[in-house]
Amino acid sequence: MINELINYLILGFVQGVTEFFPISSSGHLVLFEDFLGINNAGASAEIIAHFGTLFSIILFYRATFFSNKDSDDFFHMDTLKMLIISTIPAVLCGFFFDLEIFFNYDFVKIALLCNGGFLILLSILRGSMEKSPWKWDYKTSFFLGLFQALAMLPGISRSGMVISYGLFVGLEKKKIIQYAFFMAVPVILLSIVYKLIFSDGFEAIAFQPGLVLFLSSFIFGYFSLIFLIKFLERFSFAWFGLYCIIISLVL
Secondary structure, three states, X not given: OHXXXXXXXXXXXXXXXXXXXXXXXXXXXXXXXXXXXXXOOOHHHHHHHHHHHHHHHXXXXXXXXXXXXXXOOOOOHHHHHHHHHHXXXXXXXXHHOOHHHHOOHHHHHHHHHHXXXXXXXXXXXXXXXXXXXXXXXXXXXXXXXXXXXXXXXXXXXXXXXXXXXXXXXXXXXHHHHHHHHHHHHHHHHHHHHHHHHHOOOOOOOOHHHHHHHHHHHHHHHHHHHXXXXXXXXXXXXXXXXXXXXXXXXXX
């Protein structure tokens, strides 16, 4: 029992950290479930872990989500409209394509390598190209949604794709970071609903391991958000890209 709790504590840590770091949470869960020999959790572990990181986003941005500010606040009605547009590509991909076939060890290694290369490439190009900054509008939200949809593949980072591309086209760093994590809320909720409908839900995991998994992903997710935002104030995603390439080659 103790070993099982430790395994779920580790999975919660992996989910909490990698959900926000640009290194792919789904890819790392595939790798660590294989490494820890957790083969019976199925969708249950993913659902509970995603609930943990969902609550960490809400807690971290609570002042913004529940603010009474009007035009000065970034989270307003126009933002909600843009979030709906950004979510559409991911919904269409999930509806029309069977992505489960990609959730295997070999594909994740290749995807992590590509993810790392993409992060490094955009970090280099961002500083070397002259371009007109994009504005926050529906076109921008749709293109960001396309990159989020691409990250539905395990090994491709959602935050890495969205934030890197947003910075590349000249969006303000603070706002694209905020928007990227706002985008995560509807996608996480929809993924939870999808798995509850089309899988065995919570039946495959006991209460205590589930609680450990939830608290672990929630706590580590919250502190990972704090760290990542501080990190991006001084450094680029290229360092995370290098990590992805190394781990894809080593594993």
